[in-house]
Amino acid sequence: MKARLFPAILILTLASLACNLPLPTPPAVASPSPTRALPPAVTATWTPLAAPHYFFEEEFAGDFLGWSTVVTRGEADLLDLQTKNGALVFDIGGKKLNAFSLFQGGLYKDVRIDARLVSPDEAGFAANLICRYSKGEGWYQFEVFNSGLFNLYHMKWDEHLSPVSTLLARGGSSAMRSDANVLTMLCKERMLSLYINGQAAITYEENQYALALGQVGLGVSSFDEIPIVVSFDWVKLAAP
Numbered sequence: 001m002k003a004r005l006f007p008a009i010l011i012l013t014l015a016s017l018a019c020n021l022p023l024p025t026p027p028a029v030a031s032p033s034p035t036r037a038l039p040p041a042v043t044a045t046w047t048p049l050a051a052p053h054y055f056f057e058e059e060f061a062g063d064f065l066g067w068s069t070v071v072t073r074g075e076a077d078l079l080d081l082q083t084k085n086g087a088l089v090f091d092i093g094g095k096k097l098n099a100f101s102l103f104q105g106g107l108y109k110d111v112r113i114d115a116r117l118v119s120p121d122e123a124g125f126a127a128n129l130i131c132r133y134s135k136g137e138g139w140y141q142f143e144v145f146n147s148g149l150f151n152l153y154h155m156k157w158d159e160h161l162s163p164v165s166t167l168l169a170r171g172g173s174s175a176m177r178s179d180a181n182v183l184t185m186l187c188k189e190r191m192l193s194l195y196i197n198g199q200a201a202i203t204y205e206e207n208q209y210a211l212a213l214g215q216v217g218l219g220v221s222s223f224d225e226i227p228i229v230v231s232f233d234w235v236k237l238a239a240p
Contacts, residue, residue: 054106057236060088066104072163073098074222087118087231090220092125098163100128100219103237108132109213112240113185116233119146120179123225129194131187132214139214140206142185142194143221148176150194150201154209168192168204175199180233188240 060083069081074097081099082089090099108131117127126145133139138156152169175181175196184195190210193203216237220230 055237055239056105057234059086059234060232061086064088064101067101068104069099069101071097071099084231087233088235089229089231091227091229092220092222093227095222095224095226098128098219098221100130100217102130102133102215102217104215106215107213108187108216108237110188110240111216112187112238113216113218113235114182114238115184115218115235116180116182118180118231118233119228121228121230122178123228124223125225125228125230126221126223127183127230128217128219128221129183129185130215130217130219131185131192132211133217134211134214137211137214138209140187140192140211142183142192144176144183144194144196146176146178148173148196152192152194152202152204154206154211168206168208169202171202173199173201175201186240 062083064081064083071079075094076099078092078094078097079099080089080091080093081101082091088101092099111131113129113131115127115129119125124146126143129142129144131140135157138154141153141155143151143153149172150170151167154166154168156164156166158164173196175198177197182197184193184198186193186195190205190207191203192206194201218232218235220228222228
Protein backbone atom coordinates (compact mmCIF):
# COMPACT_ATOMS: atom_id res chain seq x y z
CA MET A 1 0.00 0.00 0.00
CA LYS A 2 1.63 3.24 -1.11
CA ALA A 3 0.48 6.09 1.02
CA ARG A 4 1.84 9.53 1.95
CA LEU A 5 1.03 10.02 5.62
CA PHE A 6 1.44 13.05 7.88
CA PRO A 7 0.63 11.78 11.41
CA ALA A 8 1.01 14.19 14.29
CA ILE A 9 2.64 11.39 16.34
CA LEU A 10 6.07 12.29 14.77
CA ILE A 11 6.34 15.25 17.17
CA LEU A 12 5.75 12.92 20.17
CA THR A 13 8.42 10.53 18.86
CA LEU A 14 11.09 13.25 18.65
CA ALA A 15 10.21 14.57 22.06
CA SER A 16 10.41 11.11 23.63
CA LEU A 17 13.83 10.41 22.12
CA ALA A 18 15.16 13.74 23.32
CA CYS A 19 14.11 12.99 26.91
CA ASN A 20 15.33 9.34 26.83
CA LEU A 21 11.80 8.25 27.67
CA PRO A 22 9.89 5.35 26.12
CA LEU A 23 7.71 6.20 23.16
CA PRO A 24 4.00 6.37 24.15
CA THR A 25 1.84 3.91 22.32
CA PRO A 26 -1.09 5.59 20.50
CA PRO A 27 -4.50 4.22 21.47
CA ALA A 28 -6.02 1.94 18.84
CA VAL A 29 -9.32 2.72 17.17
CA ALA A 30 -11.74 -0.14 17.57
CA SER A 31 -13.01 -1.63 14.32
CA PRO A 32 -16.78 -1.56 13.91
CA SER A 33 -18.54 -4.81 14.55
CA PRO A 34 -19.45 -6.76 11.40
CA THR A 35 -22.89 -5.85 10.18
CA ARG A 36 -24.67 -8.23 7.88
CA ALA A 37 -21.59 -9.53 6.08
CA LEU A 38 -17.82 -8.98 6.05
CA PRO A 39 -15.89 -10.53 3.16
CA PRO A 40 -12.93 -12.32 4.81
CA ALA A 41 -10.54 -11.41 2.01
CA VAL A 42 -10.52 -7.74 3.03
CA THR A 43 -10.48 -7.96 6.83
CA ALA A 44 -8.00 -5.41 8.22
CA THR A 45 -4.99 -7.00 9.94
CA TRP A 46 -2.92 -4.07 11.22
CA THR A 47 -3.43 -1.85 14.24
CA PRO A 48 -4.41 1.66 13.06
CA LEU A 49 -3.23 4.93 14.53
CA ALA A 50 -5.78 6.90 16.53
CA ALA A 51 -5.42 10.36 15.03
CA PRO A 52 -8.33 12.75 14.61
CA HIS A 53 -6.63 14.44 11.64
CA TYR A 54 -4.78 11.65 9.87
CA PHE A 55 -4.59 12.89 6.29
CA PHE A 56 -3.10 10.80 3.52
CA GLU A 57 -3.24 9.62 -0.08
CA GLU A 58 -3.95 5.95 -0.80
CA GLU A 59 -2.96 4.62 -4.23
CA PHE A 60 -3.84 0.95 -3.63
CA ALA A 61 -0.42 -0.25 -4.73
CA GLY A 62 -0.30 -3.17 -2.28
CA ASP A 63 -2.42 -5.09 0.17
CA PHE A 64 -5.75 -3.59 1.20
CA LEU A 65 -4.98 -3.12 4.90
CA GLY A 66 -6.35 -0.58 7.33
CA TRP A 67 -9.87 -0.74 5.89
CA SER A 68 -12.90 -2.82 6.83
CA THR A 69 -15.61 -3.66 4.32
CA VAL A 70 -19.33 -4.00 5.02
CA VAL A 71 -22.06 -5.31 2.74
CA THR A 72 -25.31 -3.58 3.68
CA ARG A 73 -27.55 -5.21 1.07
CA GLY A 74 -27.28 -8.23 -1.22
CA GLU A 75 -25.22 -11.42 -1.11
CA ALA A 76 -21.69 -10.83 0.18
CA ASP A 77 -20.42 -13.91 -1.68
CA LEU A 78 -21.17 -12.13 -4.96
CA LEU A 79 -18.72 -9.32 -4.17
CA ASP A 80 -15.07 -9.70 -5.15
CA LEU A 81 -13.14 -6.76 -3.66
CA GLN A 82 -9.40 -6.59 -4.23
CA THR A 83 -6.50 -4.32 -5.09
CA LYS A 84 -5.30 -4.90 -8.63
CA ASN A 85 -2.95 -2.91 -10.90
CA GLY A 86 -2.89 0.03 -8.50
CA ALA A 87 -6.66 0.26 -7.99
CA LEU A 88 -9.33 -0.88 -5.55
CA VAL A 89 -11.65 -3.02 -7.67
CA PHE A 90 -15.30 -3.73 -6.88
CA ASP A 91 -16.30 -6.74 -8.99
CA ILE A 92 -20.01 -7.28 -8.26
CA GLY A 93 -21.95 -10.26 -9.56
CA GLY A 94 -25.15 -9.74 -7.60
CA LYS A 95 -28.13 -7.48 -8.20
CA LYS A 96 -28.92 -4.70 -5.73
CA LEU A 97 -25.71 -5.20 -3.77
CA ASN A 98 -24.36 -2.34 -1.66
CA ALA A 99 -20.87 -2.44 -0.18
CA PHE A 100 -18.54 0.15 1.32
CA SER A 101 -15.12 0.20 2.97
CA LEU A 102 -14.30 2.27 6.06
CA PHE A 103 -10.85 3.66 6.84
CA GLN A 104 -9.82 2.44 10.30
CA GLY A 105 -7.02 4.93 10.94
CA GLY A 106 -8.90 7.80 12.56
CA LEU A 107 -12.09 9.69 13.31
CA TYR A 108 -12.88 12.91 11.46
CA LYS A 109 -15.12 15.90 11.95
CA ASP A 110 -14.18 18.20 9.08
CA VAL A 111 -12.67 16.38 6.12
CA ARG A 112 -12.36 16.43 2.35
CA ILE A 113 -12.56 13.11 0.49
CA ASP A 114 -11.37 12.91 -3.13
CA ALA A 115 -11.56 9.65 -5.09
CA ARG A 116 -10.94 8.85 -8.75
CA LEU A 117 -13.58 6.47 -10.07
CA VAL A 118 -13.04 4.36 -13.20
CA SER A 119 -15.99 2.59 -14.81
CA PRO A 120 -15.43 1.10 -18.26
CA ASP A 121 -18.80 -0.69 -18.31
CA GLU A 122 -22.06 0.93 -19.35
CA ALA A 123 -24.14 -0.87 -16.73
CA GLY A 124 -25.90 1.30 -14.18
CA PHE A 125 -24.29 1.62 -10.76
CA ALA A 126 -23.66 4.17 -8.02
CA ALA A 127 -20.50 5.20 -6.20
CA ASN A 128 -20.77 6.16 -2.54
CA LEU A 129 -18.72 8.55 -0.41
CA ILE A 130 -19.18 8.50 3.36
CA CYS A 131 -18.21 10.79 6.22
CA ARG A 132 -18.78 10.85 10.02
CA TYR A 133 -19.65 7.17 10.19
CA SER A 134 -20.66 6.02 13.66
CA LYS A 135 -22.27 2.69 14.42
CA GLY A 136 -24.61 4.33 16.95
CA GLU A 137 -25.38 7.70 15.38
CA GLY A 138 -25.28 6.87 11.69
CA TRP A 139 -23.44 8.58 8.84
CA TYR A 140 -23.73 10.90 5.83
CA GLN A 141 -23.56 9.34 2.37
CA PHE A 142 -23.48 10.76 -1.13
CA GLU A 143 -24.78 8.24 -3.67
CA VAL A 144 -23.57 9.25 -7.14
CA PHE A 145 -25.01 7.39 -10.13
CA ASN A 146 -22.96 6.99 -13.30
CA SER A 147 -25.77 8.88 -15.06
CA GLY A 148 -24.87 12.03 -13.10
CA LEU A 149 -27.82 11.91 -10.71
CA PHE A 150 -27.04 11.88 -6.98
CA ASN A 151 -28.66 11.54 -3.57
CA LEU A 152 -27.53 12.66 -0.13
CA TYR A 153 -28.62 10.47 2.78
CA HIS A 154 -28.43 10.23 6.50
CA MET A 155 -27.99 6.51 7.13
CA LYS A 156 -28.40 4.63 10.41
CA TRP A 157 -28.48 1.02 11.58
CA ASP A 158 -31.72 -0.20 13.11
CA GLU A 159 -31.99 -2.77 15.91
CA HIS A 160 -31.69 -5.57 13.34
CA LEU A 161 -28.48 -4.13 11.85
CA SER A 162 -30.27 -3.14 8.68
CA PRO A 163 -29.53 0.30 7.20
CA VAL A 164 -32.30 2.89 7.38
CA SER A 165 -31.93 5.79 4.92
CA THR A 166 -33.35 9.30 5.17
CA LEU A 167 -33.11 11.31 1.96
CA LEU A 168 -31.74 14.79 2.65
CA ALA A 169 -31.24 16.11 -0.89
CA ARG A 170 -31.03 15.02 -4.51
CA GLY A 171 -29.96 16.46 -7.83
CA GLY A 172 -28.00 15.92 -11.01
CA SER A 173 -24.80 17.05 -12.67
CA SER A 174 -23.79 17.28 -16.31
CA ALA A 175 -20.11 17.03 -15.28
CA MET A 176 -20.24 13.22 -14.96
CA ARG A 177 -18.22 11.40 -17.62
CA SER A 178 -18.67 7.91 -19.01
CA ASP A 179 -15.23 6.49 -18.22
CA ALA A 180 -13.43 8.19 -15.29
CA ASN A 181 -14.45 10.80 -12.73
CA VAL A 182 -13.04 12.49 -9.67
CA LEU A 183 -15.67 12.66 -6.92
CA THR A 184 -15.23 14.99 -3.96
CA MET A 185 -17.16 15.09 -0.68
CA LEU A 186 -16.64 17.95 1.79
CA CYS A 187 -17.87 17.67 5.36
CA LYS A 188 -17.24 20.99 7.09
CA GLU A 189 -19.19 21.87 10.22
CA ARG A 190 -22.87 21.58 9.16
CA MET A 191 -22.17 21.87 5.42
CA LEU A 192 -22.09 18.79 3.18
CA SER A 193 -20.84 19.35 -0.38
CA LEU A 194 -20.40 17.24 -3.51
CA TYR A 195 -18.13 18.07 -6.45
CA ILE A 196 -17.88 16.08 -9.67
CA ASN A 197 -14.71 16.61 -11.70
CA GLY A 198 -14.12 19.87 -9.87
CA GLN A 199 -17.59 21.29 -10.54
CA ALA A 200 -19.87 22.02 -7.59
CA ALA A 201 -22.95 19.79 -7.62
CA ILE A 202 -24.57 20.69 -4.28
CA THR A 203 -23.91 22.15 -0.84
CA TYR A 204 -26.40 21.20 1.83
CA GLU A 205 -26.68 22.57 5.36
CA GLU A 206 -27.57 19.67 7.66
CA ASN A 207 -29.09 20.67 11.00
CA GLN A 208 -31.39 17.76 11.79
CA TYR A 209 -28.91 15.06 12.82
CA ALA A 210 -25.77 17.18 13.31
CA LEU A 211 -23.32 14.28 13.30
CA ALA A 212 -20.10 15.41 14.91
CA LEU A 213 -17.36 12.81 14.37
CA GLY A 214 -16.77 9.52 12.62
CA GLN A 215 -14.99 7.42 10.02
CA VAL A 216 -14.78 8.00 6.28
CA GLY A 217 -15.40 5.49 3.53
CA LEU A 218 -16.17 4.74 -0.10
CA GLY A 219 -18.21 2.10 -1.85
CA VAL A 220 -20.24 0.90 -4.84
CA SER A 221 -23.86 -0.17 -5.37
CA SER A 222 -25.19 -2.41 -8.13
CA PHE A 223 -28.75 -2.43 -9.43
CA ASP A 224 -30.38 -4.68 -12.04
CA GLU A 225 -27.50 -4.88 -14.52
CA ILE A 226 -24.74 -7.30 -13.60
CA PRO A 227 -21.93 -8.00 -13.47
CA ILE A 228 -20.28 -4.62 -12.95
CA VAL A 229 -16.60 -3.87 -12.44
CA VAL A 230 -15.83 -0.46 -10.93
CA SER A 231 -12.52 0.68 -9.47
CA PHE A 232 -11.01 3.55 -7.50
CA ASP A 233 -7.52 4.54 -8.66
CA TRP A 234 -6.84 6.52 -5.50
CA VAL A 235 -8.45 8.24 -2.56
CA LYS A 236 -7.20 11.28 -0.64
CA LEU A 237 -8.15 12.67 2.74
CA ALA A 238 -7.37 16.31 3.48
CA ALA A 239 -8.57 19.30 5.45
CA PRO A 240 -11.63 20.83 3.74
